[in-house]
Amino acid sequence: xxxxxxxxxxxxxxxxxxxxxxxxxxxxxxxxxxxxxxxxxxxxxxxxxxxxxxxxxxxxxxxxxxxxxxxxxxxxxxxxxxxxxxxxxxxxxxxxxxxxxxxxxxxxxxxxxxxxxxxxxxxxxxxxxxxxxxxxxxxxxxxxxxxxxxxxxxxxxxxxxxxxxxxxxxxxxxxxxxxxxxxxxxxxxxxxxxxxxxxxxxxxxxxxxxxxxxxxxxxxxxxxxxxxxxxxxxxxxxxxxxxxxxxxxxxxxxxxxxxxxxxxxxxxxxxxxxxxxxxxxxxxxxxxxxxxxxxxxxxxxxxxxxxxxxxxxxxxxxxxxxxxxxxxxxxxxxxxx
Amino acid sequence: xxxxxxxxxxxxxxxxxxxxxxxxxxxxxxxxxxxxxxxxxxxxxxxxxxxxxxxxxxxxxxxxxxxxxxxxxxxxxxxxxxxxxxxxxxxxxxxxxxxxxxxxxxxxxxxxxxxxxxxxxxxxxxxxxxxxxxxxxxxxxxxxxxxxxxxxxxxxxxxxxxxxxxxxxxxxxxxxxxxxxxxxxxxxxxxxxxxxxxxxxxxxxxxxxxxxxxxxxxxxxxxxxxxxxxxxxxxxxxxxxxxxxxxxxxxxxxxxxxxxxxxxxxxxxxxxxxxxxxxxxxxxxxxxxxxxxxxxxxxxxxxxxxxx
Ligand SMILES: Nc1ncnc2c1ncn2[C@@H]1O[C@H](COP(=O)(O)OP(=O)(O)O)[C@@H](O)[C@H]1O
Ligand code: SF4
Ligand SMILES: [Mg+2]
Numbered sequence: 001x002x003x004x005x006x007x008x009x010x011x012x013x014x015x016x017x018x019x020x021x022x023x024x025x026x027x028x029x030x031x032x033x034x035x036x037x038x039x040x041x042x043x044x045x046x047x048x049x050x051x052x053x054x055x056x057x058x059x060x061x062x063x064x065x066x067x068x069x070x071x072x073x074x075x076x077x078x079x080x081x082x083x084x085x086x087x088x089x090x091x092x093x094x095x096x097x098x099x100x101x102x103x104x105x106x107x108x109x110x111x112x113x114x115x116x117x118x119x120x121x122x123x124x125x126x127x128x129x130x131x132x133x134x135x136x137x138x139x140x141x142x143x144x145x146x147x148x149x150x151x152x153x154x155x156x157x158x159x160x161x162x163x164x165x166x167x168x169x170x171x172x173x174x175x176x177x178x179x180x181x182x183x184x185x186x187x188x189x190x191x192x193x194x195x196x197x198x199x200x201x202x203x204x205x206x207x208x209x210x211x212x213x214x215x216x217x218x219x220x221x222x223x224x225x226x227x228x229x230x231x232x233x234x235x236x237x238x239x240x241x242x243x244x245x246x247x248x249x250x251x252x253x254x255x256x257x258x259x260x261x262x263x264x265x266x267x268x269x270x271x272x273x274x275x276x277x278x279x280x281x282x283x284x285x286x287x288x289x290x291x292x293x294x295x296x297x298x299x300x301x302x303x304x305x306x307x308x309x310x311x312x313x314x315x316x317x318x319x320x321x322x323x324x325x326x327x328x329x330x331x332x333x334x335x336x337x
Numbered sequence: 338x339x340x341x342x343x344x345x346x347x348x349x350x351x352x353x354x355x356x357x358x359x360x361x362x363x364x365x366x367x368x369x370x371x372x373x374x375x376x377x378x379x380x381x382x383x384x385x386x387x388x389x390x391x392x393x394x395x396x397x398x399x400x401x402x403x404x405x406x407x408x409x410x411x412x413x414x415x416x417x418x419x420x421x422x423x424x425x426x427x428x429x430x431x432x433x434x435x436x437x438x439x440x441x442x443x444x445x446x447x448x449x450x451x452x453x454x455x456x457x458x459x460x461x462x463x464x465x466x467x468x469x470x471x472x473x474x475x476x477x478x479x480x481x482x483x484x485x486x487x488x489x490x491x492x493x494x495x496x497x498x499x500x501x502x503x504x505x506x507x508x509x510x511x512x513x514x515x516x517x518x519x520x521x522x523x524x525x526x527x528x529x530x531x532x533x534x535x536x537x538x539x540x541x542x543x544x545x546x547x548x549x550x551x552x553x554x555x556x557x558x559x560x561x562x563x564x565x566x567x568x569x570x571x572x573x574x575x576x577x578x579x580x581x582x583x584x585x586x587x588x589x590x591x592x593x594x595x596x597x598x599x600x601x602x603x604x605x606x607x608x609x610x611x612x613x614x615x616x617x618x619x620x621x622x623x624x625x626x627x628x629x630x631x632x633x634x635x636x637x638x639x640x641x642x643x644x645x
Contacts, residue, residue: 065543094545107536111558113359121544139352149352154359171540 003077004040005178005211006064011037011072011083013056013063013235017286031285033059034070035235038312043077043178046205046212048226048243050219050258052282056235057215058102061181064213065097066090077178095125098172102184104164108156114167115152118142121175137174145170146200162193166200173204180205181213186221198225219255220262223247231255234285234293241317251317251324253298274331292322299334300325366562369639376635382628386621390447393440398423401437402592408432418613426617429599430606435617438594443621445506445595446576449513450629453575454568456514461521462564466556468522469529470548480526483519491516496587504590509582513575524567528560562640569633573626580622596622 012035016028033056041047049057063070066082074082082093098121101107108117118138123129129137139149145166156164165185172180182201186194202225205212216222222229222243229246231238231254239252250256257276264270280297283289291309295301300323312318370376394401408415409432416428418435426435468479495512502508532538533556541551580597582588589595596618603615 062539067539067542091545094543097543099540099543101536101540103536107540109537109541109555109559110362112554113361120541120546124544124546136352140348143348143351148354150354150356151359153356155361157362158360168540171544175544 002042004075005043005045005077006041007073007075008037008039008041008064009073009075011060011063011070011074013059013068013070015068029286032288033235033285034063035288036072037230037232037235037237039230039237039240041179041211041213043211044205044209045228046214046226048222048229049213049215049232050222050229051217051232053217054282054285055232056285057217057232058183059235060232061099061183061213061215064181065094065099095121095175096177097179097181098175098177100165100168100172100180100182100185103188104161104168105156107168108164110156113153113155114142114147114159117156117167118171118174121171125175138170141170141174144204145173160193161189162197165189165197169197169200169204173208176208177210179211179213181215183215184217185214187217194221201225218262219247219258231258234283234288236293237312237318237320238294239317239319239321240312245317249326251319251326252321253300253330254294256327256330257297274327276327276330276334292320299330366639370635373635373638375631376639379628379631379635382624383632386443386625386628387447389621390440390443393443394437397434397437397440399434399437401433401441401594403433403437405432405434413610416611418617427611427613429602429614430609430611433592435599435614438599439596439617439621442594442596442599442618443625445589445593446579446597446622446625447572449509449579449595450572450575452510453513453517453578454571457517457521457571458564458568459518460514461518462525462557462560463552464518465522465525465527466529466552466560469526470533470552470556472530472533476526480523483522486515487519492581495582496585499582499587504587506589506593509579509588513578516578517571517575521564521567521571524563525560528563529556532556532559562636566633566637566640569629569636573629576622576625596625 013033015031015033017031018026018028035056037060039047049060051057059068062068064074064082066085066087070083072083076082076093076096080093082090085093115135115138118141119134122134122137135152139152142149142152147163147166147170151159156167159167168185180201185201186197189197198221201212201214204210212225214222214225219229226243228240228242230240231246231252233254239246239250239255241251246255247259250259253276257278260274260276261278264273276299278297283293283296289296289306291307292298292301292305293309295305298305302323304322310320310322312320399405405428408428412428412430412432416424416432418425418427424434424436426439429435429438464479464483468476491512494515495509498508498512538551538555541555546554576596579588579595580600583595583597584601586601588598599618600615600622603611603618606614
């Protein structure tokens, strides 16, 4: 069996929040943005991560590349725990893990030309390359992501959102990473352009044999691109399964609710489908509910859910729920209430 | 990955295409600035005033320190501004050509303003950017130092310096330099804090770019708009400070002079009726002030990222 490229164990990120006007001696409040996440990522595999906005997806991604302090482990394929590395030791791994950001324009320095932007990781990790070599590689990469190489001297504000995201992708891929983390790469784009960018990512992944962590806040976006999907809620894993399993037979009430919000193109199927509304607001991560964090909005919640937190069952289709079951059971439970 | 010959040919062709020139944000700003009439007028005035300050003395009848003893006894009647005598701005109370003195005084004032502004741009920008970018305890300490320095009455310090080490230009520059960067550091730090969370900074961090390189490559260029605006507004402030010190009689040492010194002399002699001794330096002072304010204002509008 091949080794996983990345093995994340019990990853936790806790922010210490101080409010304006707090006295220096008051204890800061703890915000558990990520509360113990586990997953394995095989080389070339795509893991989709889905959850409402504010549930800790970006924080999880940033913890892996040491941009926020985290506890737990993130073991790279060579057996090294990335979270235990000093910033200097981490440098070596930064070219292996690259990131694509949510806001295409904001992720590009407005004062730099496209060429300077794309070449930055390259010259950082390979300072010995000649100017001509760098330029040639940048142009080849621009061509690969569907940008005209002769635009190399233009500035970000001269491009559309979709093109800006292609620039961001080119910048990430120029150092030939093994893992690409895409943090909601299409959320800020028009629907028509979303598909283009996703197709581009899928094409590049195939060509380059990349592993990918693809973050999105709705399930429809990750469906095509992911091999496996992990559903997060308040920084905890609710359900992990292969893309096919998760969409055809979701077991967790939260996943079912998310899925029921995805429109189906076929009008007849759309009408026949059961909606599981998500009532109420996302609880504050400063005061998460006891037991199962989803219980305040769960149609199937019972006394036990408040008492103890469900754990992920082992296996291929993992669910963290005391009463997992197919959609029909959730709908029945909902109607009984 | 195997590319067919046709693909390769097409790729080579695309790579060899002529590069398109980009329109940099600076070019846009320059175009916007040039459309602003008040700012362009201000800049034009500044050029004229500077030309006068640096080359005016060539056209004066005498040097700024030559005393015309034959007329110094009755400046009110013999030292009026006149084209015939060549004393276009008249004589000062000691019988020196005011045209030459105004040119020399304007030069000192402009240099004081520019030196103060340059120190604030270099020191203040780096200090503020480092403080804001590093953050945490370093930021706290660096900003408390600025607070403490700002709390010291700077006029008192400058006067103390001048009294202790004697009146000299370098002391004046030192005093003004010590003070000028403080508020710049604060402004830059505030801007850095907002810039720091922008995604392109995170992208550079994720790429492994070193902290100081990030400050120089990503933070400072994005601050330069604000820094430029603030620096142009700082020049008149520095000129005012120098004028005030000169007004107190602690500025540059005679026979050197500055606009503030000239105005102070002119104001003193007003009661003798030699009003031109006040009016000419005052006019140059005000024109310079307004010109800098207009230019600063124009820069602010031109570089304002809001309408981009
Ligand atoms: N630097 C930070 N300091 C404090 N709290 C943070 C910070 N970054 C994120 N958070 C909090 O952590 C939670 C998760 O945020 P985030 O990971 O950005 O969510 P998502 O990407 O899923 O929308 C939010 O409640 C957010 O307010
Ligand atoms: S554990 Fe209980 S509250 Fe949580 S999802 Fe399952 S049924 Fe709902
Ligand atoms: Mg996010």
